[in-house]
Amino acid sequence: MKVSVIGTGYVGLVTATCLAYLGHDVACLDIDEKKIEGLKQGQIPIYEPNLDQLLEDTKKTNKFPIFTTDPKIAMEHGEIIFIAVGTPPKENGEPDLRYIEACAKTIGKHAKQDCIVINKSTVPVGSGNWVYMLIEQANPKLNFHVASNPEFLREGSAIFDTFYADRIVIGADENFARAKLKELYKPLIEQSFTPPNYCPRPHGQAHIPFISTDITSAEMIKYSANSFLAMKISFANQIANICDLVGADVTEVMQGIGTDSRIGGKFLNAGIGWGGSCFGKDVQALIKIAEEYDYNPELLYGTTNVNYKQRNLVIKRLQDQMKILKGKKIGLLGLAFKPNTDDLRDAPALDIAKALIKLGASVSVTDPIAAENCKKQNPDLEVNYVNDPYELAQGKDALILVTEWDEYRKLDLEKVFRFMGGSKILLDGRNIYSPVDAKKIGFNYISIGR
């Protein structure tokens, strides 16, 4: 099928490349000329494991997508048009919909008759109607359909999450759009495609459930799913803080509850909390929706408050141990909001670094992938960038593990200990090291809720 994708960020580019790999003819539109120029050469502007290889593989079947900044070329191409532009939060917590609005106008101006416009961006309830209205205003003569297809991929495992999704949700108010989308996703739903060898089909992978709803429910599913996951982590963190008070071990407690099939063991890791482009933004957006209806979403407020307090907890723990942070040398292991991505949106590392600098500490940082992005995006952040964890450890009073990259799980902690100076504090913000081993080496080891 002929598909157009507007926005070549984490979601748009992964969607476009996966659909091209599955055999569809894809055209991608972005306003970022540099990005598009690079993509034409097969250069991926983000860090996403194997995405470069997948894009390269589309050449084997002559399905390498068209990359363009020309809306006419991109819009005249697709019978299905995905909107996958950003919906970042505004100061007041509401999502900024100006990019969606621009897309709607572009579609109205250039799209072909009977196209189906699918919102993949995460948007507030009612956006389907709003996008419909904007397109209609831009071109009253255009016959078109609007549907919602919320995206659930995780950065770092985005190809896997697309090929072997837990479900595909389609919100549509009429059958035509629903049937077309079912056809588009048929190779995924039926798992009939040949997987690339770097993303093999998991043993026992069954058909992917196709969940069909009205547009409003699809929009609510996305916000509810992210809010629930964020709430699970905040719950684990709240329990961790109580564990600290009573002397229990939160990892054992979470194992004890997570094995209950009604609860499930995922997203119960206590630590310094979630970050990233989605959770904070989507929980805030759902809060705003509830407030519009004069409803008090207490669980959502709690979810957010607990999360951001965890970042301060790190500072508090260091103050408890070191008393004065002024003049202390502190290293942060990890900058990305989670492993396997270069994404720094709402990354806890940034808040922690800023708070430490404000208190007069000298802060050094390292990250296997996200350091370059951090330099570019935060030119005023007064930190020293170093190449690896051992260089980071040299002469530091304290190290804080912020992002649980695999490399950091495998650190030679004895070597790290030897390189450190001062009070030899290892603050494990993700509970990845064994307290017994770390203490045996001699660290003043602090973790969350253990």
Ligand SMILES: NC(=O)c1ccc[n+]([C@@H]2O[C@H](COP(=O)([O-])OP(=O)(O)OC[C@H]3O[C@@H](n4cnc5c(N)ncnc54)[C@H](O)[C@@H]3O)[C@@H](O)[C@H]2O)c1
């Ligand atoms: N990143 C994730 O893990 C994730 C997961 C699920 C859902 N989402 C949602 O998907 C949406 C996209 O997120 P993302 O992380 O891919 O964003 P992103 O910021 O990485 O990418 C957005 C892209 O859209 C382009 N763009 C903006 N306006 C445009 C326009 N008018 N025409 C063409 N291109 C335009 C930008 O240049 C950019 O390349 C958001 O609503 C987000 O909440 C993201």
